[in-house]
Amino acid sequence: MTSERPIRVLVAKPGLDGHDRGAKIVARALRDAGMEVVYTGIRQTPEMIAEAALQEDVDAVGLSILSGAHLELFPRVIAALKERGIGPDDVLLIAGGIIPDDDIPVLKAMGFKGVFGPGADTREIVDFVRKNVGQAVG
Amino acid sequence: MADTSELVDRLLAGDRRALARVLSLVENDTPAGREALRVLYPRGGRAHTIGITGPTGSGKSTLAACLGQEFRRRGRTVGIVAVDPTSPLSHGAILGDRIRMQELASDTEVFVRSMASRGGLGGLAPATAEVVAVLDAAGKDVIIIETVGAGQDEVEIAGSAMTTIVVVPPSSGDDIQAMKAGIIEIADILVVNKADLPGASAAAIHLESLAGFAPPEARAAPVLCTVATRAEGISALADATEEHRAYLESSGRLAPHLRGRARAQVLSALRQAVEERVLASKDGRLEAAVQAVYERRIDPRSAAMALLGEP
Numbered sequence A: 001m002t003s004e005r006p007i008r009v010l011v012a013k014p015g016l017d018g019h020d021r022g023a024k025i026v027a028r029a030l031r032d033a034g035m036e037v038v039y040t041g042i043r044q045t046p047e048m049i050a051e052a053a054l055q056e057d058v059d060a061v062g063l064s065i066l067s068g069a070h071l072e073l074f075p076r077v078i079a080a081l082k083e084r085g086i087g088p089d090d091v092l093l094i095a096g097g098i099i100p101d102d103d104i105p106v107l108k109a110m111g112f113k114g115v116f117g118p119g120a121d122t123r124e125i126v127d128f129v130r131k132n133v134g135q136a137v138g
Numbered sequence B: 001m002a003d004t005s006e007l008v009d010r011l012l013a014g015d016r017r018a019l020a021r022v023l024s025l026v027e028n029d030t031p032a033g034r035e036a037l038r039v040l041y042p043r044g045g046r047a048h049t050i051g052i053t054g055p056t057g058s059g060k061s062t063l064a065a066c067l068g069q070e071f072r073r074r075g076r077t078v079g080i081v082a083v084d085p086t087s088p089l090s091h092g093a094i095l096g097d098r099i100r101m102q103e104l105a106s107d108t109e110v111f112v113r114s115m116a117s118r119g120g121l122g123g124l125a126p127a128t129a130e131v132v133a134v135l136d137a138a139g140k141d142v143i144i145i146e147t148v149g150a151g152q153d154e155v156e157i158a159g160s161a162m163t164t165i166v167v168v169p170p171s172s173g174d175d176i177q178a179m180k181a182g183i184i185e186i187a188d189i190l191v192v193n194k195a196d197l198p199g200a201s202a203a204a205i206h207l208e209s210l211a212g213f214a215p216p217e218a219r220a221a222p223v224l225c226t227v228a229t230r231a232e233g234i235s236a237l238a239d240a241t242e243e244h245r246a247y248l249e250s251s252g253r254l255a256p257h258l259r260g261r262a263r264a265q266v267l268s269a270l271r272q273a274v275e276e277r278v279l280a281s282k283d284g285r286l287e288a289a290v291q292a293v294y295e296r297r298i299d300p301r302s303a304a305m306a307l308l309g310e311p
Helices: A023-034 A046-056 A070-083 A101-110 A122-131 B002-013 B015-029 B031-043 B062-071 B096-103 B128-137 B156-160 B173-179 B200-213 B233-248 B254-280 B285-294 B302-305
Strands: A008-012 A034-040 A059-065 A094-096 A110-116 B050-053 B078-084 B093-095 B110-117 B141-145 B164-168 B189-192 B223-225
Touching: A008 A023, A008 A046, A023 A034, A023 A059, A023 A094, A023 A122, A023 B093, A023 B110, A034 B062, A034 B096, A034 B110, A046 A059, A046 A070, A046 B015, A046 B110, A059 A070, A070 A094, A070 A101, A094 A122, A101 A110, A110 A122, B002 B015, B002 B031, B002 B128, B015 B031, B015 B110, B015 B128, B031 B285, B050 B062, B050 B156, B050 B233, B062 B078, B062 B096, B062 B141, B062 B164, B062 B233, B078 B093, B078 B096, B078 B128, B093 B110, B096 B110, B110 B128, B128 B141, B128 B156, B156 B254, B164 B233, B189 B200, B189 B233, B223 B233, B233 B254
Parallel strands: A008 A034, A008 A059, A034 B093, A059 A094, A094 A110, B050 B141, B050 B164, B078 B110, B078 B141, B164 B189, B189 B223
Antiparallel strands: none
């Protein structure tokens, strides 16, 4: 049963980035890998993202920020998820965008299992999601 | 896996996360989902189900969001089920209806669920009716069902929802002509959205004139103009949906409509159950029948009847 169930992923952009080309490319790659991708568009508040993750019961949440506000906004998304009873063990957290190398360990400590910057191969992202989405669903 | 009855209890107590989990279990047709539905189905039946269908780009999602907000202003709780197409090649899907529903995101009394069509060809997903039944049991007063972009033939929504809204963009009479024999026919309410664009009033007049061809006993679908991006005409649309439900009740048409829906759901479940039973029995009779049809020794219907043990 589990193998037939499509993986559901939320792709969201917190903050004020004006464009979402990278996020759309990732969403498209995940779709082409057979996943169901809920895409919410740009300028999302942490609460909007957490509420969408809750209602859509997604297996993974991918966040993308280009502006450099990731250390500011990503923790607020994690807090908004926790407020709704969704911890890092309940959903696979993935970070993307323009993220300096020094910040990667900080994000991993926050609960982001994967961090993908510019130049990441979409196949790598697909494989990562497939490998890391929990088996205990459904 | 969380215990199903505990999950159902949490859902009935208003836990949104439990609702989301049950919707997944039901959508994926798991044993736990079937058990949850067995308990929950008898608890529903109060919600006003409203279908929104129409061509791609006509503004269904924006309209669904506006209508949801309007019902919230009227004190109702709202569920929205938005269906987007599954790729026939990868079986993946981009579910993008939430992009147009941002204003609802901060209201926890609105529950929006995106569904991929997963092979459903009527504009809905195979489990849309079950997902709606769960939202109904969860106590949503109004449930808005948005179909995939539909043209002439995706009329399944009319059997699923109490009130069907067909949305058309402003366009020439010829375009409406092309839709006339399809989704226009199932409309309880016709909406010309994007009515700030040229052609809207002509489209509305054209739609109204179509009502003249309807049989006299049919209720003419009112034609409304909206600009969903500016929330114009939404209050009138909400009024029209409530008037339609009141009409169904006062005219005695609601009960036959709901009985018809129940019948369709039972027959659909029956087809699925028969298929599952045949697929589950691994005695090789199915493969033998397939081979016989392939070699044209027997026709498909006779092979199916033989599998059912009938002459």
